[in-house]
Amino acid sequence: MTDKHRHTSELAAESTKNRNDLSCSGEQCSCSTATASPFRRRGAAEPGTDAAGTNSGTAAPDAPGNGAAGDNPAAPGDRDAGADRARSLQQLARIAGSLALLGVAWFAGDTLPHAARIAVYLGAYLLVAWPVLRAAVGNILHGRVFDEMFLMTVATLGAFAIGEFAEAVAVMLFYTVGEYFQDLAVGRSRRSIAALTDLRPDTARVLNAADGSTQVVSPEEVAVGQLIEVLPGERIPLDGIVVSGEGGVDTSALTGESVPRMVEPEDDVAAGYITEGGRLRVRVTRPFGRSSIARVIELAQHAAERKAPTERFISRFARVYTPIVVAIAAAVAILPPLVLPGAEFSEWLYRALVVLVISCPCALVVSIPLSYFGGIGGASRRRVLVKGATYLDALTELDTVVFDKTGTLTKGVFTVTAVEPRNGFAPEELLRLAAQAESGSTHPIARAVVAAYIERYGELELSELNELREEKGFGVFARLGEASVIAGNHRLMHREEIPHTDCEVTGTTVYLAVDGRYAGYLVVSDELKPEARTAIAKLKRLGIERIVMLTGDNRRIAESVAHELGIAEVYAELLPEDKVALLEELQEDRAAGGRVAFVGDGINDAPVLMRADIGIAMGGLGSDAAIEAADVVLMDDGVDRVPAAVEVGRRTRAVVRQNIAFTLGAKAVFIALGALGVAGMWLAVIGDMGVALLAVFNATRTLRVGRGESHGRRPAKRR
Numbered sequence: 001m002t003d004k005h006r007h008t009s010e011l012a013a014e015s016t017k018n019r020n021d022l023s024c025s026g027e028q029c030s031c032s033t034a035t036a037s038p039f040r041r042r043g044a045a046e047p048g049t050d051a052a053g054t055n056s057g058t059a060a061p062d063a064p065g066n067g068a069a070g071d072n073p074a075a076p077g078d079r080d081a082g083a084d085r086a087r088s089l090q091q092l093a094r095i096a097g098s099l100a101l102l103g104v105a106w107f108a109g110d111t112l113p114h115a116a117r118i119a120v121y122l123g124a125y126l127l128v129a130w131p132v133l134r135a136a137v138g139n140i141l142h143g144r145v146f147d148e149m150f151l152m153t154v155a156t157l158g159a160f161a162i163g164e165f166a167e168a169v170a171v172m173l174f175y176t177v178g179e180y181f182q183d184l185a186v187g188r189s190r191r192s193i194a195a196l197t198d199l200r201p202d203t204a205r206v207l208n209a210a211d212g213s214t215q216v217v218s219p220e221e222v223a224v225g226q227l228i229e230v231l232p233g234e235r236i237p238l239d240g241i242v243v244s245g246e247g248g249v250d251t252s253a254l255t256g257e258s259v260p261r262m263v264e265p266e267d268d269v270a271a272g273y274i275t276e277g278g279r280l281r282v283r284v285t286r287p288f289g290r291s292s293i294a295r296v297i298e299l300a301q302h303a304a305e306r307k308a309p310t311e312r313f314i315s316r317f318a319r320v321y322t323p324i325v326v327a328i329a330a331a332v333a334i335l336p337p338l339v340l341p342g343a344e345f346s347e348w349l350y351r352a353l354v355v356l357v358i359s360c361p362c363a364l365v366v367s368i369p370l371s372y373f374g375g376i377g378g379a380s381r382r383r384v385l386v387k388g389a390t391y392l393d394a395l396t397e398l399d400t401v402v403f404d405k406t407g408t409l410t411k412g413v414f415t416v417t418a419v420e421p422r423n424g425f426a427p428e429e430l431l432r433l434a435a436q437a438e439s440g441s442t443h444p445i446a447r448a449v450v451a452a453y454i455e456r457y458g459e460l461e462l463s464e465l466n467e468l469r470e471e472k473g474f475g476v477f478a479r480l481g482e483a484s485v486i487a488g489n490h491r492l493m494h495r496e497e498i499p500h501t502d503c504e505v506t507g508t509t510v511y512l513a514v515d516g517r518y519a520g521y522l523v524v525s526d527e528l529k530p531e532a533r534t535a536i537a538k539l540k541r542l543g544i545e546r547i548v549m550l551t552g553d554n555r556r557i558a559e560s561v562a563h564e565l566g567i568a569e570v571y572a573e574l575l576p577e578d579k580v581a582l583l584e585e586l587q588e589d590r591a592a593g594g595r596v597a598f599v600g601d602g603i604n605d606a607p608v609l610m611r612a613d614i615g616i617a618m619g620g621l622g623s624d625a626a627i628e629a630a631d632v633v634l635m636d637d638g639v640d641r642v643p644a645a646v647e648v649g650r651r652t653r654a655v656v657r658q659n660i661a662f663t664l665g666a667k668a669v670f671i672a673l674g675a676l677g678v679a680g681m682w683l684a685v686i687g688d689m690g691v692a693l694l695a696v697f698n699a700t701r702t703l704r705v706g707r708g709e710s711h712g713r714r715p716a717k718r719r
Helices: 003-014 066-070 074-111 114-141 148-161 165-190 192-199 292-306 313-339 345-359 362-381 389-397 427-438 444-457 490-495 532-541 555-565 576-589 603-611 624-629 641-675 681-704
Strands: 204-207 214-217 227-230 240-244 247-250 261-263 280-284 384-386 398-404 410-421 465-471 475-480 483-488 508-514 517-528 546-550 569-571 595-600 614-618 632-634
Touching (some): 074 165, 114 148, 114 165, 148 313, 148 345, 313 641, 345 641, 362 389, 362 641, 384 389, 384 641, 389 398, 389 595, 389 614, 398 576, 410 444, 427 444, 427 475, 427 483, 427 508, 444 517, 483 490, 490 508, 532 546, 532 555, 546 555, 576 595, 603 624, 632 641, 641 681
Parallel strands (some): 398 546, 398 595, 595 614, 614 632
Antiparallel strands (some): 227 280, 240 280, 247 261, 384 632, 410 517, 465 475, 475 483, 483 508, 508 517
16 A cells, blocks of 8 residues: 555544535525535425325235235245246146157158057147146136137147147147247246345344343344344344434435435434444334335235236237137038038038138247247347237337336436536646545545546545545545645535535535635536437337336436436335335326336336336346346346337237238138138148248248347446
8 A cells, every 4th residue: 555545544544434415415505504404304205105205005004914024025936936947847848748749640650550640649739738728618617718728729629620630739839839938937027026035134133222232133023112233234124213323324225326325313214224334223113014125025026916917919819810710610510501402511510620720820829929039039139138928019008108217317326427616716626626635535426526537637646635534414624735625515615604606506516615715516416328318209209108207316306307308207205115106106097008117227116117017127237126027128228228129019019910910811711712612621731831831931020120239239237
């Protein structure tokens, strides 16, 4: 260590360990001697919320046993993950077994006795068709007759009845393979709850007020009113009020804000905050089951349960298509023998079965999932990971997109964005003085100031720094050679009676004075992502009617960001449960058939990501919990990938509709030929497979979506 660095370290050790935010932080400042705290206390709630900042409509009731959320929140996720793995293995085993039996029947050919061939085909069929047959029967018993399950069942049983065994097995096999890949995506989303449990504190240190001793217990065992002790670097296990001690706390797990919040006696703290310096003693105000972190976990679990499944396009289509083709087949079998003289019922029954085989949705069952999988592949080339065809389809119906701010629309990293000298000071001089004064602090704002000087002007000279003192809630005092420098918030300027006129500044502001003369100020803020404006504008051009921003950040800063991006609707100073409640309100207000997407990145966003119709997470810098909870992941954190995902979804839907129109037109011709007896089974099979192949070739067009764009921007490095 050099003498210069050693000297700085010694000075830093003499200063206080904890520091308040040296800024206006966007609060109202009238250049008076007011000393209101620049931090929003939890009591400063939004209209419609209680004093704790929670929405009254979502707060947990004061009922016995409400702490169950904290008993073992990982258990449901573990059970779901185990069930998903077992289901996937069963599906793979059934697919492999069916393929093996189909291969035996295909290659053995006529060498097998007829009965043996039928038995092999039947075994191959039942391995993959049994879930479909069971679902069709169950749906019929519940009054849901005409769906794709019923149509595949009738068509494949009809194929068996007229001896087209391979056709029957192929339809069910294609369907099962598609369902297998769909279930893989669903399983990953369920495991997001397990990721959230990393936030759950395992222990609490209960303080015995009589003798000062501590006892480590489970957070569930701590009663309201007891004192707990939290050491530096530990996660606060329960909600409470600080009784003694002071220091910074990292609130990002709950609020998403990257600037640490300073707390002192009488301040509220929440479970999930991480202390960054100073030992805190906290009086517990809520049992663990109702603590902030337990509510985040519980919200994620219930949001997943309440989330309405996005209905697949093929399912909606089947409700119309199935009854039509069944009615046509029934008419072919029944009406001609009753109307036409000499018509044989057996002949027309055979024709009806031919019609059912022709109408079997093989082309649709194959081409529609392939179209969606191709669209998913095309989206991945545009750095967008869509977790299933369901969500790609739902992207076409978006009418509301809700954005988080920090880390989503902004970079989530604090930098000096403005250097405003006054009274004859030069910009380089102002930044140098600020960096020298801040050099002994570990506060994120101080680090940003020092980093800004080094980035712009090179090495920071500290040999003249011979005194450094930090005062909590105000700022730092430094002596640089013969000059006295103070750097801090507007309250420090007022207390030291430094005349200045720059109080109404948006953003986190550091003011400087040298020898009692105002030198200017720096703005330290979270920069907008360069593509954010373009992304918002493009969403509007795509017809997205409503764009909203939700954030836990300061209201004035949030409104400034929203104005700069052209977002008219913004809600600030929100906790996770507030975001969920507001999202539910937006879902209630949406247009008929519309969908609401939420775009976020933090652990605190996981519940609202899961509650949204479509959850979109940042994959480069986003938390693992948010990525697992989301339905769509932007792999390089580029917010302009959101309109790209919508475009891919719409392109894919267009290809799907083309395939449906082509398939229906071709099948209408073949059904007519089959009903008239012109098309026998050989033509039916050729026609069906020919249509399927053409539909498949068209579906592969979705694979080319986004080609040539995969290298548009390198993915962000994961933390």
